[in-house]
Amino acid sequence: MKEENAPSWGDFEQILRQIADLQQKARERQYVSELLYRGQADSRWRLETTLERSVRYIVSLDEYYRNAKEAKPRIETFTDKSWKIPTYKQYSKWLKSEP
Numbered sequence: 711m712k713e714e715n716a717p718s719w720g721d722f723e724q725i726l727r728q729i730a731d732l733q734q735k736a737r738e739r740q741y742v743s744e745l746l747y748r749g750q751a752d753s754r755w756r757l758e759t760t761l762e763r764s765v766r767y768i769v770s771l772d773e774y775y776r777n778a779k780e781a782k783p784r785i786e787t788f789t790d791k792s793w794k795i796p797t798y799k800q801y802s803k804w805l806k807s808e809p
Contacts, residue, residue, distance in 0.1 A: 713753045775801050 716722035729745065736742045750757075769777070778795060785793050796804065 771805060 714725050716725055726745075733742050733745070765777070775795075775798070779798070782793050782795060795801075
């Protein structure tokens with residue numbers, strides 16, 4: 711992974727063009743995924759969901775599900791979109807069937 715700093719929007723666009731050119735050349739030899747953006751100010755920061763950033767300790771998958779289920783109405787209110795998540799029974803069944 712390489713970090714690039716762009717002092718201006720024009721510099722940022724130029725860096726993106728260079729990356730796209732390199733990506734196109736690499737695709738001729740092998741599979742290359744689409745560009746991924748962290749959207750964070752510091753590349754040393756871990757990628758975490760909002761839920762993960764809001765808790766100060768490691769939670770089990772079961773507790774994570776319960777937290778997400780509890781946040782569902784707020785998420786739907788703020789985004790004006792329906793957030794489809796399984797029922798607890800469906801989630802438990804899935805959790806037991808996955809390694």
